[in-house]
Amino acid sequence: MQLINNGKTKDVYKLSNGNLLLEFKDDVTGKDGVFDPGANEVGLKMEGAGQAGLKLSKFFFETFKRRGLPTHYISADTEKRTMEVLEAKPFGEGLECICRYKAIGSFYRRFGKYVKEGQDLDGFVEITIKDDSAGDPPISKSALLMLGILTEDEYNMIIKLTKEISDIVKEILATRGLSLYDIKLEFGKDKNGDIMLIDEISGGNMRVYKGEESVTPLELPGLLLD
Amino acid sequence: MQLINNGKTKDVYKLSNGNLLLEFKDDVTGKDGVFDPGANEVGLKMEGAGQAGLKLSKFFFETFKRRGLPTHYISADTEKRTMEVLEAKPFGEGLECICRYKAIGSFYRRFGKYVKEGQDLDGFVEITIKDDSAGDPPISKSALLMLGILTEDEYNMIIKLTKEISDIVKEILATRGLSLYDIKLEFGKDKNGDIMLIDEISGGNMRVYKGEESVTPLELPGLLLD
Numbered sequence: 001m002q003l004i005n006n007g008k009t010k011d012v013y014k015l016s017n018g019n020l021l022l023e024f025k026d027d028v029t030g031k032d033g034v035f036d037p038g039a040n041e042v043g044l045k046m047e048g049a050g051q052a053g054l055k056l057s058k059f060f061f062e063t064f065k066r067r068g069l070p071t072h073y074i075s076a077d078t079e080k081r082t083m084e085v086l087e088a089k090p091f092g093e094g095l096e097c098i099c100r101y102k103a104i105g106s107f108y109r110r111f112g113k114y115v116k117e118g119q120d121l122d123g124f125v126e127i128t129i130k131d132d133s134a135g136d137p138p139i140s141k142s143a144l145l146m147l148g149i150l151t152e153d154e155y156n157m158i159i160k161l162t163k164e165i166s167d168i169v170k171e172i173l174a175t176r177g178l179s180l181y182d183i184k185l186e187f188g189k190d191k192n193g194d195i196m197l198i199d200e201i202s203g204g205n206m207r208v209y210k211g212e213e214s215v216t217p218l219e220l221p222g223l224l225l226d
Numbered sequence: 227m228q229l230i231n232n233g234k235t236k237d238v239y240k241l242s243n244g245n246l247l248l249e250f251k252d253d254v255t256g257k258d259g260v261f262d263p264g265a266n267e268v269g270l271k272m273e274g275a276g277q278a279g280l281k282l283s284k285f286f287f288e289t290f291k292r293r294g295l296p297t298h299y300i301s302a303d304t305e306k307r308t309m310e311v312l313e314a315k316p317f318g319e320g321l322e323c324i325c326r327y328k329a330i331g332s333f334y335r336r337f338g339k340y341v342k343e344g345q346d347l348d349g350f351v352e353i354t355i356k357d358d359s360a361g362d363p364p365i366s367k368s369a370l371l372m373l374g375i376l377t378e379d380e381y382n383m384i385i386k387l388t389k390e391i392s393d394i395v396k397e398i399l400a401t402r403g404l405s406l407y408d409i410k411l412e413f414g415k416d417k418n419g420d421i422m423l424i425d426e427i428s429g430g431n432m433r434v435y436k437g438e439e440s441v442t443p444l445e446l447p448g449l450l451l452d
Contacts, residue, residue, distance in 0.1 A: 093339055110363040113319055113355065114373045124372055129339065137336040140366040146350055147340045 008042050009053070009204060015084065019074060024050035024057075024081045028204050028217055035216055036105075037184055037205050046218050050081045053202035055221045057083060060169065060201035069165060070196040072188065088188025088198045092149035094130035095139075095186070097158060099123050099166035102181040104207070110138075123170075125162045157195050158187050165197060173208060176224055178215060181207035235279070235430060241310065245300060250276035250283075250307045254430050254443055261442055262331075263410055263431050272444050276307045279428035281447045283309060286395065286427035295391060296422040298414065314414025314424045318375035320356035321365075321412070323384060325349050325392035328407040330433070336364075349396075351388045383421050384413050391423060399434060402450055404441060407433040 001021065005012040008029060013021040026049045027042040028035055035044070054076055061073035072085040100107055101123060103115040115121075127144065128136045144150040150158065162185050170180040183206035186199040199205070203217030215223060227247065231238040234255060239247040252275045255265040280302055287299035298311040326333055327349060329341040341347075353370065354362045370376045376384065388411050396406040409432035412425040425431070429443030441449060 110360055111355070111365070111369065111373060112360060113357045114375065121372075124368070126366070126369070129337070131339045134336055134338060138364070138366070139337070140352070140364070142350070142367070143337065143352070146347075147337060149340065 009050075010200070014087075018087065020085050020087050022083045022085060022200070024054045024083070024200070026050045037182075037207060046216075049204070049217055051078060052218050052221045053200055053204050054078050054081050054083060055225060056202040057200040059225060060172075061197075063168065063172070064165060064197065064201075067168065069161070069168075070190075070194060072190070072196050072198045083200075085198070086190055086196070088190060088196065090186075090188050091154070091158075092129065092147070095144075095149070095158075096128045096130060096136065097162040097185045097187065098126045098128065098182055099162050099185070100126065100182045101166075101170060101179075102207075104181055106138075107182075123163050123166060125159050125166075127158070154195065161185075161187065161195065161197065165201075169201070169206065173224065177210060178223060179209045181209055183207075235276075236426070240313075244313065246311050246313050248309045248311060248426070250280045250309070250426070252276045263408075263433060272442075275430070275443055277304060278444050278447045279426055279430050280304050280307050280309060281451060282428040283426040285451060286398075287423075289394065289398070290391060290423065293394065295387070295394075296416075296420060298416070298422050298424045309426075311424070312416055312422070314416060314422065316412075316414050317380070317384075318355065318373070321370075321375070321384075322354045322356060322362065323388040323411045323413065324352045324354065324408055325388050325411070326352065326408045327392075327396060327405075328433075330407055332364075333408075349389050349392060351385050351392075353384070380421065387411075387413065387421065387423065395427070395432065399450065403436060404449060405435045407435060409433075 001013045004014050009025055009027050011023040015021050026045050026047060028046055028049050029039040029042060030036045030044050031039050055078050058076040061071050064071050072088050074084040076083040100121045103119040103121055108117050126138050128138050141155055144155055165185060166183050169183055173180050187195050188198040190196055203220035208215040208220060227239045230240050235251055235253050237249040241247050252271050252273060254261055254272055254275050256262045256270050257265050281304050284302040287297050290297050298314050300310040302309040326347045329345040329347055334343050352364050354364050367381055370381055392409050395409055399406050413421050414424040416422055429446035434441040434446060
């Protein structure tokens with residue numbers, strides 16, 4: 001089993017069957033000790049974060065699979081903190097798709113002239129490029145097409161899937177009295193070029209609130225799965 | 227004549243006939259004494275910049291008018307450094323439309339992972355919102371529509387006009403051996419809601435090169451008009 005990437009929150013191994021094994025770590029992104037799914041740095045270590053992230057990913061990916069949505073998920077071992085997935089080719093050097101239900105974070109910092117902080121958004125989707133040194137900048141459809149990162153069909157499919165998947169997460173959270181403020185998804189292509197949801201779906205890539213209180217990635221599995 | 231806005235590079239007066247009078251100042255945007263059309267601050271004072279900006283604006287607006295393009299321009303007095311224009315309603319609290327022929331400036335800072343610095347771009351148009359405190363962030367078509375800043379028709383018209391007008395400026399500069407790297411335009415609506423080009427068209431809102439050398443706003447009229 002060969003380590004092919006030592007990531008911020010996961011290590012990635014290549015399996016002999018051609019699939020990948022993701023090993024979840026106890027690191028979460030943030031800054032100055034405060035959790036922030038939009039941050040680039042590993043800001044803090046949370047004992048149990050890896051297992052919490054994997055439990056949620058397993059739950060969500062199995063839900064999406066049942067609903068016929070394309071994902072890279074094959075199986076998960078929550079004790080070993082590993083998830084087996086299909087190998088995926090990223091778009092360009094990697095994109096992140098953010099679905100927003102509240103005007104907060106970088107959206108509010110950019111467009112605060114036109115929205116109130118915390119104002120409802122109807123699942124507004126934005127795409128950013130993965131580039132730590134440039135601060136993961138947002139990128140428009142026209143720039144994605146012009147730079148050859150996505151075709152128009154790929155763009156439309158990714159926007160549609162982001163909205164569909166995020167809406168499912170939002171509904172599931174709502175059944176437990178939890179509010180989804182925003183969520184970050186990643187997509188890749190399988191060996192046939194078909195688009196699928198990749199990475200993880202956990203408290204680490206979404207902002208969740210219970211009433212006025214922010215729910216941490218560690219608290220989420222208990223509130224959602226028990 | 228009532229002063230209605232004390233701007234970074236122009237003062238704006240309301241005339242008794244309902245039109246506006248723009249008085250061009252000798253200030254240009256930049257930072258630390260270096261001219262930068264993308265900057266928010268008035269970085270330096272250049273003796274003669276106001277008259278240079280007005281001479282070019284007069285020349286370009288009269289060219290656009292002859293070609294049937296909609297502008298706010300009525301007349302200009304280069305001695306008095308004033309330009310009479312139609313009153314315009316901005317989109318939202320103001321947008322800037324950038325047409326890019328070279329990957330430089332903020333485009334390169336954001337998308338340097340996908341382009342070489344200085345690489346040719348085919349008149350790629352981006353829109354930013356005017357908001358100094360947020361650093362004039364780029365805004366996508368979907369955000370412009372969602373926030374109610376533009377309708378889809380207005381968006382399409384503004385992109386089309388930006389490309390058309392910028393291409394004309396680029397061609398005119400080329401006849402004098404000058405290269406247009408990027409240019410920033412502004413649009414507004416007249417009293418009937420029709421879209422027109424507003425603000426100024428001068429060395430202050432474009433990056434121009436002669437070979438490897440950057441052309442300053444003060445040098446441009448001499449190179450272009452004499």
